[in-house]
Amino acid sequence: MDSPAVPRPRALPFLFAFASGGILTLMAHFNGTLGHYGGPFFASWTAHATGTVAAILLIALLFRRGEGRALKGRAPLWAYLGGLSGGLTVIFTAEAVNSPLALSGTLALGLAGQVAFSLAADRWGLFGLARRRLSAKDAASLGLIAAGSALIILFGRVSL
Template sequence: MTSSAERLNPLHLLAAFGTGGLLTLMVYFNGELGRYGNALFSSWAAHGTGTIAAAILLALLWRRRPAIAAGKPRAPLWAYLGGLSGGATVMLTSTAVNTPLALAGTLALGLAGQVVFSLAADRWGLFGLPRRKLSLRDAGALALIIAGSALIILFGMGGAA
């Protein structure tokens, strides 16, 4: 049984689902930039655009700055490494999406990699996460994701020209 504080909020589920759709668009757009330029160009373009958008948002929110930051602790220094992994992710997906893996195969393997890493992070308490013993359900979910990825990659190319 879960308490009311632990129940899933439908809006959170919808936000997570929407994030998956936005991730798919991002990988596609970055793949197109990579096709016409290269992987490094697609990463610079994506992060440059994001930097400009963030700067505009920060400028709009600057007046509310004390209210936003009040009572929040500073992020650990390692948290800023997300930009490095983001840049690498854009370059790798921009390259992979323009191979026979295509968009679906790239995302399927990306999802499998995310699940493997997140299970490892849970198991060993990486990055300050609470340690969690992995269950048979976790192994089953991982097996289904890997099997689905294999189906997409091995049998999903039938319609490719």
């Protein structure tokens, strides 16, 4: 019996995901630098003020082009938690980057936290997602990420 054909992955989404990882690393570095000179709250306020100005300019541009009228409807209440979690992420990142964890340890633990939370969201159907039973592959992925994080944090400062 033949299994159904699995569509071949396209290169562009992989490129976007890889680029977003690079941008995330730059963001963590910039926020860490801001946190070093002005503190973690200054880093968070600066990052979010910049994002607010960019969002206002983008919305103004959309309305000027006549496309802003499509921005209607109400977001679910939980969608507004993104601002809270984003602010806390910048504060925690700015603090952790300037600790013995440094940039690589901070990013490794951040990745482990993202994967663990996404697996929990899949398992319990959080945020309107379909519930999904976790597989051994999911557990192995999380275990490898945790092991890699531990190697970076515990042995990353060893010089050859």
